[in-house]
Amino acid sequence: xxxxxxxxxxxxxAETNNQLKILNGGIFEAGELPYFKDKIALTxxxxxxxxxxxxxxxxxxxxxxxxxxxxxxxxGPDRKEIMTRETMQYCLEVIRNTGAHTLDLTGGAPxxxxxxxxxxxxxxxxxxxDFIVRSNLTIMRANKKYHDLPRFFKKHNIHxxxxxxxxxxxxxxxxxxxxxxxxxxxxxxxxxxxxxGLPESDLRLDxxxxxxxxxxxxxxxxxxxxxxxxxxxxxxxxxxxxFAITNLPIARFLDYLIASENYEDYMxxxxxxxxxxxxxxxxxxxxxSVSWDGWLxxxxxxxxxxxxxxxxxxxxxxxxxxxxxxxxxxxxQHCYGCTAGAGxxxxxxVA
Amino acid sequence: xxxxxxxxxxxxxxxxxxxxxxxxxTKFFDYYGKVFEEGALSAREKSLIALAVAHVVKCPYCxxxxxxxGLQKGITKEEMMEAVHAGAAIESGATLVxxxxxxxxxxxxxx
Numbered sequence: 208x209x210x211x212x213x214x215x216x217x218x219x220x221a222e223t224n225n226q227l228k229i230l231n232g233g234i235f236e237a238g239e240l241p242y243f244k245d246k247i248a249l250t251x252x253x254x255x256x257x258x259x260x261x262x263x264x265x266x267x268x269x270x271x272x273x274x275x276x277x278x279x280x281x282x283g284p285d286r287k288e289i290m291t292r293e294t295m296q297y298c299l300e301v302i303r304n305t306g307a308h309t310l311d312l313t314g315g316a317p318x319x320x321x322x323x324x325x326x327x328x329x330x331x332x333x334x335x336x337d338f339i340v341r342s343n344l345t346i347m348r349a350n351k352k353y354h355d356l357p358r359f360f361k362k363h364n365i366h367x368x369x370x371x372x373x374x375x376x377x378x379x380x381x382x383x384x385x386x387x388x389x390x391x392x393x394x395x396x397x398x399x400x401x402x403x404g405l406p407e408s409d410l411r412l413d414x415x416x417x418x419x420x421x422x423x424x425x426x427x428x429x430x431x432x433x434x435x436x437x438x439x440x441x442x443x444x445x446x447x448x449x450f451a452i453t454n455l456p457i458a459r460f461l462d463y464l465i466a467s468e469n470y471e472d473y474m475x476x477x478x479x480x481x482x483x484x485x486x487x488x489x490x491x492x493x494x495x496s497v498s499w500d501g502w503l504x505x506x507x508x509x510x511x512x513x514x515x516x517x518x519x520x521x522x523x524x525x526x527x528x529x530x531x532x533x534x535x536x537x538x539x540q541h542c543y544g545c546t547a548g549a550g551x552x553x554x555x556x557v558a
Numbered sequence: 559x560x561x562x563x564x565x566x567x568x569x570x571x572x573x574x575x576x577x578x579x580x581x582x583x584t585k586f587f588d589y590y591g592k593v594f595e596e597g598a599l600s601a602r603e604k605s606l607i608a609l610a611v612a613h614v615v616k617c618p619y620c621x622x623x624x625x626x627x628g629l630q631k632g633i634t635k636e637e638m639m640e641a642v643h644a645g646a647a648i649e650s651g652a653t654l655v656x657x658x659x660x661x662x663x664x665x666x667x668x669x
Contacts, residue, residue, distance in 0.1 A: 418630070424630065429631070434632075
């Protein structure tokens with residue numbers, strides 16, 4: 208079980224250039240597998256360009272109370288990158304004027320940002336249609352000061368999207384750390400208790416499943432059925448939908464793939480499962496991702512690889528949606544993760 | 559030529575069998591795909607059956623493929639191992655039930 212981020216361990220993959228070297232070299236450089244660019248060109252999808260902006264995703268910091276083995280953010284308690292109130296002010300200005308219908312707050316554990324509640328309160332006033340907070344669940348049990356989060360979320364009608372890798376303790380704890388399963392179950396029960404996730408409730412509670420290893424997620428609908436049955440029978444927990452998300456080969460998951468000698472097989476599996484229909488709806492075509500320090504990216508994964516948008520507008524303080532939408536999306540071989548099988552996005556499958 | 563009869567990378571080339579017999583290969587893969595769709599049995603149940611049979615026919619490719627398939631479908635390791643035991647029990651049962659034939663023959667030949 209790992210306890211520190213790649214950064215704190217001074218792992219060479221903490222340097223994003225080294226990750227990109229791996230993703231651009233090896234089996235791709237040798238021609239064994241096609242570059243993503245060439246693959247999407249075959250179906251007329253290159254260059255990939257944005258459609259209408261729908262989701263404004265803000266990463267408020269990389270600090271987290273967990274150190275999950277697969278984390279693409281390389282988040283953890285030792286990460287100190289936290290969005291300041293000043294950058295949040297720039298974000299609020301955009302939120303008030305954006306054409307996007309969804310505001311999506313992520314991290315790290317977004318709740319650990321000291322200005323998180325202030326930011327939520329201010330952003331809620333903007334009256335955005337769907338206001339998502341991506342919560343790891345355990346944060347609600349991590350410290351007394353977080354115990355009232357379910358009521359806080361309810362007050363602002365926040366849509367909760369929570370990670371839950373499996374409905375069994377063993378698989379969950381192996382991926383996310385010892386004790387995570389029990390704390391997550393307790394947090395879900397508390398969310399249910401205030402009305403989240405109940406069949407007729409407007410308080411949306413969705414779960415995110417991502418595989419605990421070097422394999423792709425199964426059918427989202429079938430998995431949702433299994434999760435619902437098990438969580439209901441064992442813990443009387445209810446939720447709305449399950450989003451199945453593919454692990455992208457970056458950061459700690461890339462480190463795991465290489466260390467376990469699964470990297471090549473995993474890349475083969477992603478490329479073999481390439482689905483042109485998924486390319487049509489990849490999330491980078493309707494999302495803008497903002498980093499803790501205000502830089503703009505095509506998605507959260509490009510953010511973690513420090514691949515900033517290919518636009519003259521690169522920072523939130525200069526935000527201009529029209530100029531920004533007129534750009535080509537930056538791609539590399541990690542993008543195969545979003546186009547495999549039924550596709551993958553922060554909202555689950557796309558094909 | 560590889561010096562080993564089994565190479566894990568060969569599993570990826572399974573589809574190539576169609577190149578030397580297109581009609582039969584295509585028919586086989588169509589059939590194969592259809593078999594594992596959701597039906598009266600769920601795709602999950604069929605994956606576990608496939609895993610058990612993979613062990614009984616001792617196909618390393620199939621074992622790799624259906625262990626991975628099981629993981630993708632959220633099947634637990636306990637379920638997988640029970641499926642392997644179900645296969646093993648039938649296989650050993652098939653051996654042992656022949657003991658009756660041995661007993662019959664023994665009795666027939668003995669005074």
